[in-house]
Amino acid sequence: MNLAIINFGSGNLHSVHKAFESVSLDLSNPYNIIVTNDPKEIQSADKIVLPGVGAFGDCKNAILNIEGLHASLEASVIKNKVPFMGICVGMQLLADLSYEFGTHSGFGWIPGEVRRITSPKEYKIPHMGWNEITFSDHKLFDNCEQGSDFYFVHSFYFQNQKNEHSIATTKYPDQITAAVCKENICGTQFHPEKSHRNGKKIIHNFLEWKP
Amino acid sequence: MLKKRIIPCLDVDNGRVVKGVNFIDLVDAGDPVEQAIIYNAEGADELCFLDITASSDNRDTLLEVVKKTAENCFIPLTVGGGVRNLDDISRLLHFGADKVSINTAAVDNIDLVAEAANKYGSSTIVIAVDAKETVENQWKVFTHGGRKETNIDVVTYCNEVAKLGAGEILLTSMDRDGTKSGFDNKLLKAVTSKVNVPVIASGGVGNLSHLLDGILEGEASALLAASIFHFGEYSIGEVKRYLADNNIPVRI
Numbered sequence: 300m301n302l303a304i305i306n307f308g309s310g311n312l313h314s315v316h317k318a319f320e321s322v323s324l325d326l327s328n329p330y331n332i333i334v335t336n337d338p339k340e341i342q343s344a345d346k347i348v349l350p351g352v353g354a355f356g357d358c359k360n361a362i363l364n365i366e367g368l369h370a371s372l373e374a375s376v377i378k379n380k381v382p383f384m385g386i387c388v389g390m391q392l393l394a395d396l397s398y399e400f401g402t403h404s405g406f407g408w409i410p411g412e413v414r415r416i417t418s419p420k421e422y423k424i425p426h427m428g429w430n431e432i433t434f435s436d437h438k439l440f441d442n443c444e445q446g447s448d449f450y451f452v453h454s455f456y457f458q459n460q461k462n463e464h465s466i467a468t469t470k471y472p473d474q475i476t477a478a479v480c481k482e483n484i485c486g487t488q489f490h491p492e493k494s495h496r497n498g499k500k501i502i503h504n505f506l507e508w509k510p
Numbered sequence: 511m512l513k514k515r516i517i518p519c520l521d522v523d524n525g526r527v528v529k530g531v532n533f534i535d536l537v538d539a540g541d542p543v544e545q546a547i548i549y550n551a552e553g554a555d556e557l558c559f560l561d562i563t564a565s566s567d568n569r570d571t572l573l574e575v576v577k578k579t580a581e582n583c584f585i586p587l588t589v590g591g592g593v594r595n596l597d598d599i600s601r602l603l604h605f606g607a608d609k610v611s612i613n614t615a616a617v618d619n620i621d622l623v624a625e626a627a628n629k630y631g632s633s634t635i636v637i638a639v640d641a642k643e644t645v646e647n648q649w650k651v652f653t654h655g656g657r658k659e660t661n662i663d664v665v666t667y668c669n670e671v672a673k674l675g676a677g678e679i680l681l682t683s684m685d686r687d688g689t690k691s692g693f694d695n696k697l698l699k700a701v702t703s704k705v706n707v708p709v710i711a712s713g714g715v716g717n718l719s720h721l722l723d724g725i726l727e728g729e730a731s732a733l734l735a736a737s738i739f740h741f742g743e744y745s746i747g748e749v750k751r752y753l754a755d756n757n758i759p760v761r762i
Contacts, residue, residue: 353631452633
């Protein structure tokens, strides 16, 4: 089984790669993990992970600037229903639209918009650090406890158009989407690769997920 | 609720820890990777490496340390010390750092803050500020490891870097650093009350109540400490239990 981690020049690729590798090696059949932006390799992947740090528009442009990358993602994820996980901005990119530094269109795979967090003054922005989540019944949260902590760092959040696509939330102080899912497409606002044991559970569950 | 973060910091010189801990189960007390792994297991919320290698020729020793740490510790890792430009940041991120802290280079060239934040995201860019009280209730920014005084007001500077895209400020009181007399909570409060990005308190921790004061009086989002952890005075777990007992939200 191949797992492709998409490399479009986003910062913390090494962290994501090492976390997935570490969890995968504990499986009876570890994945062959490739870090790639090659459309052919992406189309042959059994699972796809899209990490992302930085601004929404920059990430989107970086993806569009790699020839064939966006088309190969669409072909795999939308047409062939390959299980997909977006992390942080990689999750926000699933939305229709983002208002971060202007207005940018996203992939439009999960309906909704990415908006700036509005919070009272004593709540610093970015929302940075460990915060607890509440999740609904979903494979991604197998063996997780309600209220467990995950590592977040973001100033914008995914406002889902349909409640059913939000599978976990956190509070800062208003409710914020912490994870999304629609069919074979999931994503987390928090960083599972930086969330210690709880993060490893999420990665494990994604590797075992058969949507 | 968002938790207050406890961040152990390791000074690294030529790839070796300075003033290392003598944990019982440590094979090599000078190996930063081994110490990082222990802090990670103890429940540290993040890790911080400060490279104090004098010669830039030997800086690559840190990259190997960062790489090995990232392969073993799945919590955020901030690396700073001698970061001059976008290439330095890019290299550290490539080797596995999650955040990079910039000190003197940001004072010398404030545009670097915006360039770095635009390229790598605010979440990746920590601005480290060395502050010293020059007149009562007024703090100036110092650079070059605290050796050089500038005429820049700390609160003004912190506001400016936050507006330019810094995701976080690592604020060290030079007056308190190494004294074990507690954080400079007046300095912290002066910055946290005016600046809308998280502030990490640094410099002066000697005991548990100092940590609590940094949160209650200084209103810091996170606490950085070196010696109290390194010399085994307190474990991360003890610190967190103490804070939790005092109604501070921490990740246990």
